[in-house]
Amino acid sequence: MIEVAAIGEALLNVLSPYTLFFLVLGVFIGIIAGILPGINGAIGISLILPFTFGMPPATALIMMLGLWGGQNFGGGVTAALVHAPGAASGAATLFDGYPMAQKGQAGKALGIICISSAIGWFLSTILLAVIALPLAAFALRFSAPEYFAVGVFGLSMVASMATKNIFKGAIATLMGLLIVTIGTDPFSGLPRFTFGRFELMDGINFLIVMIGVFAIAEVLVQAQKPNVQAKVQAFSRELPTWKEVRALLPTIFRSSGIGMLVGTAPGAGGSIAAFIAYNEAKRFSKHPEEFGHGSQEGVAAPEAANNATEGGAMVPLLALGVPGSGAAAVILASMILYGLRPGPQIFTEQPVLVYSLFFGLAIGAVVLLVLGLLLTPYLALVMRIPKPYLITGVTGIAFMAAMAITGLLFDVRLVLFFGVLGYIMRKLDFPPAPMILALVLGFMIETSLRRALIMSDGDWTVFFTRPISAVILCVALLSFFYPMIREVVSRQRAKRRQA
Amino acid sequence: MNRTNVLSGIVCFAIGAFVFWLSADVPSFTATDELGGRFFPRLISVLFMLASLGLIITGWMNIEIQGGQVGGGKGKSVPRDEDERVPDDEPSDALTIGGMRPGTLRLFGFIAVMAVYTMILPLIGYIPASLVVFAALIMIAGEYRPLRVMLGTIGITAVLYLLFAVIFGMNVPTASLF
Numbered sequence: 001m002i003e004v005a006a007i008g009e010a011l012l013n014v015l016s017p018y019t020l021f022f023l024v025l026g027v028f029i030g031i032i033a034g035i036l037p038g039i040n041g042a043i044g045i046s047l048i049l050p051f052t053f054g055m056p057p058a059t060a061l062i063m064m065l066g067l068w069g070g071q072n073f074g075g076g077v078t079a080a081l082v083h084a085p086g087a088a089s090g091a092a093t094l095f096d097g098y099p100m101a102q103k104g105q106a107g108k109a110l111g112i113i114c115i116s117s118a119i120g121w122f123l124s125t126i127l128l129a130v131i132a133l134p135l136a137a138f139a140l141r142f143s144a145p146e147y148f149a150v151g152v153f154g155l156s157m158v159a160s161m162a163t164k165n166i167f168k169g170a171i172a173t174l175m176g177l178l179i180v181t182i183g184t185d186p187f188s189g190l191p192r193f194t195f196g197r198f199e200l201m202d203g204i205n206f207l208i209v210m211i212g213v214f215a216i217a218e219v220l221v222q223a224q225k226p227n228v229q230a231k232v233q234a235f236s237r238e239l240p241t242w243k244e245v246r247a248l249l250p251t252i253f254r255s256s257g258i259g260m261l262v263g264t265a266p267g268a269g270g271s272i273a274a275f276i277a278y279n280e281a282k283r284f285s286k287h288p289e290e291f292g293h294g295s296q297e298g299v300a301a302p303e304a305a306n307n308a309t310e311g312g313a314m315v316p317l318l319a320l321g322v323p324g325s326g327a328a329a330v331i332l333a334s335m336i337l338y339g340l341r342p343g344p345q346i347f348t349e350q351p352v353l354v355y356s357l358f359f360g361l362a363i364g365a366v367v368l369l370v371l372g373l374l375l376t377p378y379l380a381l382v383m384r385i386p387k388p389y390l391i392t393g394v395t396g397i398a399f400m401a402a403m404a405i406t407g408l409l410f411d412v413r414l415v416l417f418f419g420v421l422g423y424i425m426r427k428l429d430f431p432p433a434p435m436i437l438a439l440v441l442g443f444m445i446e447t448s449l450r451r452a453l454i455m456s457d458g459d460w461t462v463f464f465t466r467p468i469s470a471v472i473l474c475v476a477l478l479s480f481f482y483p484m485i486r487e488v489v490s491r492q493r494a495k496r497r498q499a
Numbered sequence: 500m501n502r503t504n505v506l507s508g509i510v511c512f513a514i515g516a517f518v519f520w521l522s523a524d525v526p527s528f529t530a531t532d533e534l535g536g537r538f539f540p541r542l543i544s545v546l547f548m549l550a551s552l553g554l555i556i557t558g559w560m561n562i563e564i565q566g567g568q569v570g571g572g573k574g575k576s577v578p579r580d581e582d583e584r585v586p587d588d589e590p591s592d593a594l595t596i597g598g599m600r601p602g603t604l605r606l607f608g609f610i611a612v613m614a615v616y617t618m619i620l621p622l623i624g625y626i627p628a629s630l631v632v633f634a635a636l637i638m639i640a641g642e643y644r645p646l647r648v649m650l651g652t653i654g655i656t657a658v659l660y661l662l663f664a665v666i667f668g669m670n671v672p673t674a675s676l677f
Binding site for chain 1 (some may be wrong): 507518539543562564605616637639
């Protein structure tokens with residue numbers, strides 16, 4: 001399956017000045033986006049996506065992957081300097097990053113964040129290349145029932161894992177699937193829920209929903225908060241020494257492994273990987289008492305892990321067409337927009353593109369290392385942008401992005417509608433990410449389900465008589481119902497103890 | 500009882516029921532597909548109502564079944580994207596206008612101004628609409644110094660226009676009024 005000519009072409013493609021420029025730009029925008037509170041990878045990628053339409057798909061996707069990696073690093077920078085994560089993935093970094101900055105070691109903390117992030121990112125790319133190819137080869141055996149099972153598995157994992165209430169996760173997911181049904185029925189070509197509006201005939205573009213529920217909702221959340229400027233710690237230019245970095249390498253490698261594995265599971269994002277890696281680093285450390293008081297291992301572990309989730313999340317995305325997180329969902333959406341078919345067939349149909357993504361990711365890690373260390377002294381300045389200008393700017397970019405997608409004012413209004421919906425969802429603790437994933441996977445789920453049922457003359461057992469789809473669906477059901485079973489068991493145990 | 504969960508469950512159930520009812524207009528059978536376009540929305544709306552019922556029942560019993568957060572541990576939630584330390588609104592004793600707290604006013608102000616933006620864009624064109632709307636947003640967000648508001652508005656509008664309309668060659672709405 002490995003094609004040497006395609007590998008060579010991909011390498012030349014990634015090393016071309018044009019692609020390298022957009023990779024560096026992507027990493028740079030990602031770092032800035034990560035530093036700014038509330039702007040996560042999904043928002044950043046959604047906002048730049050409409051402006052990449054003129055680019056070759058590989059370049060655009062590499063730019064987005066660069067943005068994603070840069071954003072993971074930027075989130076840690078804010079965590080260390082203002083004791084608030086710029087993105088959720090940086091939340092675990094503040095436990096020790098901020099105490100380091102308070103001790104006057106902000107430069108060292110940022111240096112460790114940068115080096116750990118770059119190594120985590122690089123190692124996860126190797127895992128991606130090693131796992132994705134055989135997984136895709138295996139997945140080539142899939143037909144409609146298996147694709148339906150994979151889609152349901154992706155949704156069930158996301159709906160049940162990173163949510164405070166699994167029913168809310170399920171409702172958000174199903175809401176996304178309902179939105180997918182708006183437009184033209186893919187089988188009969190007849191309109192569904194279009195209310196006579198021609199703008200709805202093609203359905204609701206998932207980018208419009210993404211910009212609304214991520215960017216506009218975040219603007220509304222920030223607008224509601226008082227205009228308080230964050231207090232940024234004084235900056236020292238001192239970077240970590242080689243001896244210090246060498247001592248951190250075991251922690252970085254272990255945490256990268258954790259990040260890679262967690263990243264491959266749909267729904268388990270950078271923040272979860274970061275917390276696990278932080279706990280493990282503390283468990284393995286010779287100085288666990290330093291954790292929480294400015295431990296260098298405590299900074300390196302979550303940063304290596306959260307960046308390593310990127311390569312991990314790309315495994316199911318590329319091999320199965322199932323995104324593992326909000327940012328991965330936007331990447332998947334972008335691939336569909338570029339006319340690509342993410343899934344196992346992409347390895348045979350577009351080998352150059354796939355290898356370009358592998359090389360782009362690997363080189364992106366090096367770019368992050370160089371750019372991060374060079375920019376370190378200036379990154380604190382970004383945090384001084386006053387909030388009124390920041391949220392107004394994001395609003396402007398969001399509406400501009402909406403206009404760029406279809407050019408219809410109707411869609412600009414939809415962005416506002418979904419922004420308000422996203423705000424309400426966040427206030428009521430309904431997670432927006434499952435809704436977005438459902439929007440992206442909805443078409444595949446509906447068409448696979450209907451195709452499988454047509455194939456089997458309406459026999460639903462088709463999903464359980466085929467071994468691969470049966471196993472995947474059982475895992476999906478188990479992952480969704482496990483929290484409920486756990487809750488019932490723990491309540492019964494508590495009752496028994498009381499008795 | 501968790502009133503928020505019960506009420507949001509009821510609203511979601513109503514939405515599910517509405518979609519189920521609405522899907523009656525979609526053909527249930529076509530020559531190429533026995534299931535028809537109605538099948539999938541109906542299936543999802545039923546599941547939607549079941550999930551809503553689950554939320555209502557657990558909300559009524561005041562149970563919050565958390566997701567199986569890997570490593571998060573029981574009772575620990577995944578941190579939210581936003582900065583948790585900044586309060587959602589000014590303190591409750593802060594000045595209120597018409598019974599609404601300042602944060603709520605800013606929120607409604609933002610939504611109203613954005614709605615106006617989507618309406619005036621085709622009427623007066625991108626640049627004039629943006630100048631008016633961005634100035635209003637900056638002021639609502641808490642910057643009142645006229646010179647800074649003016650410079651901020653012009654700066655944001657100019658950067659966005661230059662970047663997207665001039666460099667990327669994107670078509671921005673032009674005025675239809677004049």
